Amino acid sequence: MSGSSASLQPPADAVKPVRHPDAPAPGDLLGAHYEHCFGCGPGQPHGLHLEARAGEGVALTAEFTVQPAHQGAPGLAHGGVLATALDETLGSLNWLLRTVAVTGRLETDYVRPVPVGTTLHLAAEVTAVAGRKIYSRAVGRLDGPDGPVAVRADALFVEVKVDHFIDHGRPEEIRAAMSDPDQVRRARAFEVNP
Numbered sequence: 001m002s003g004s005s006a007s008l009q010p011p012a013d014a015v016k017p018v019r020h021p022d023a024p025a026p027g028d029l030l031g032a033h034y035e036h037c038f039g040c041g042p043g044q045p046h047g048l049h050l051e052a053r054a055g056e057g058v059a060l061t062a063e064f065t066v067q068p069a070h071q072g073a074p075g076l077a078h079g080g081v082l083a084t085a086l087d088e089t090l091g092s093l094n095w096l097l098r099t100v101a102v103t104g105r106l107e108t109d110y111v112r113p114v115p116v117g118t119t120l121h122l123a124a125e126v127t128a129v130a131g132r133k134i135y136s137r138a139v140g141r142l143d144g145p146d147g148p149v150a151v152r153a154d155a156l157f158v159e160v161k162v163d164h165f166i167d168h169g170r171p172e173e174i175r176a177a178m179s180d181p182d183q184v185r186r187a188r189a190f191e192v193n194p
């Protein structure tokens, strides 16, 4: 069974997403938005270390290999970890819009179990934008980019200012992030609009 709820249907005044002119070129690795991000950060030993690559338009692909630390049932990926992989992949679309946005709603279908050791091949795209609301979807496949579907998600991201993180994040991590010029550069890269 699948099908997303009414709140994930774009409204009548929604428009097509526009790829930012300074978005990374198709094929480019997007890199981590934050060193300690559980989804993409190199500084998280048990994190997903998801690697996303820009596609054409407002779309991308990503890969994530399920590690023993990601188990739910013996030898199988935890559903919450798979939702994280989908969330992170969808969040990476921010790089192509050059907009900072956070997940408001994420609906996930689990279609096939995902064994430890599997590389999940993910693909995501923005389908519509309505004001601050960004509608997107993602799919994760086994055995390669054209393999059988294991997981799917529909999502609504909501645009926020960088202040969202500064206002709500724990002060010690915010202080460390703000004193790291590379982190500040990455945060700025999202907020430069045409």
Ligand SMILES: CCCCCCCC/C=C\CCCCCCCC(=O)SCCNC(=O)CCNC(=O)[C@H](O)C(C)(C)COP(=O)(O)OP(=O)(O)OC[C@H]1O[C@@H](n2cnc3c(N)ncnc32)[C@H](O)[C@@H]1OP(=O)(O)O
Pocket (backbone or CB within 6 Å): 007, 008, 033, 034, 087, 088, 091, 092, 094, 100, 101, 102, 103, 104, 105, 131, 132, 133, 156, 158, 160, 162, 165, 166, 174, 177, 178, 183, 184, 186, 187, 190
């Ligand atoms: C230099 C130092 C700083 C460093 C910075 C680092 C750089 C960072 C760069 C990039 C970060 C990317 C990170 C990606 C990580 C992966 C993605 C995640 O996991 S994000 C974490 C999980 N998500 C949250 O924690 C959100 C928690 N929720 C909230 O904060 C708020 O609820 C928020 C912002 C989502 C909305 O709150 P409102 O007060 O701003 O806006 P309202 O008016 O409530 O909503 C706006 C519109 O969206 C709809 N909406 C909101 N939530 C909805 C929902 N759950 N379902 C349906 N519609 C929803 C509303 O109905 C409204 O629609 P109508 O304009 O009236 O048509």
